[in-house]
Amino acid sequence: MPVITIPKALRDKLGDEAAESFAVLLKEVEHEGRKDALVLAEERFERRLSEEVASLRVKISEVKAELETKISEVKAELETKISEVKAELEAKISEVKVDIIKWMFIFWAGQIVVLIAILQIFFRK
Numbered sequence: 001m002p003v004i005t006i007p008k009a010l011r012d013k014l015g016d017e018a019a020e021s022f023a024v025l026l027k028e029v030e031h032e033g034r035k036d037a038l039v040l041a042e043e044r045f046e047r048r049l050s051e052e053v054a055s056l057r058v059k060i061s062e063v064k065a066e067l068e069t070k071i072s073e074v075k076a077e078l079e080t081k082i083s084e085v086k087a088e089l090e091a092k093i094s095e096v097k098v099d100i101i102k103w104m105f106i107f108w109a110g111q112i113v114v115l116i117a118i119l120q121i122f123f124r125k
Contacts, residue, residue: 011019 006014006019006023010022014022
């Protein structure tokens with residue numbers, strides 16, 4: 001806090017006691033002015049902070065909505081791809097089953113032919 005000095009001419013006109021009272025009054029006015037300035041700065045800061053927080057909340061809500069939309073799109077694409085892959089796998093499994101049954105039939109038919117040939121050879125003697 002700066003020291004307030006009262007000029008000699010004013011001190012002579014007011015007197016020592018009045019000059020001291022005037023100095024105290026000036027200090028109080030300065031102190032009150034600083035308090036008012038601080039309160040005003042705090043109010044401005046709080047208002048600005050509230051505005052920024054509100055702005056951030058709006059931006060966060062927008063980003064959240066965008067993300068939810070993107071997630072829904074990706075989820076739908078993924079479900080479609082999974083369905084396609086599932087259908088392809090089912091088709092391939094069916095093909096493999098048909099091939100296995102075909103080869104099993106060929107194997108068993110061959111076995112029956114060999115068995116009949118062995119039995120014919122055995123019963124001819």
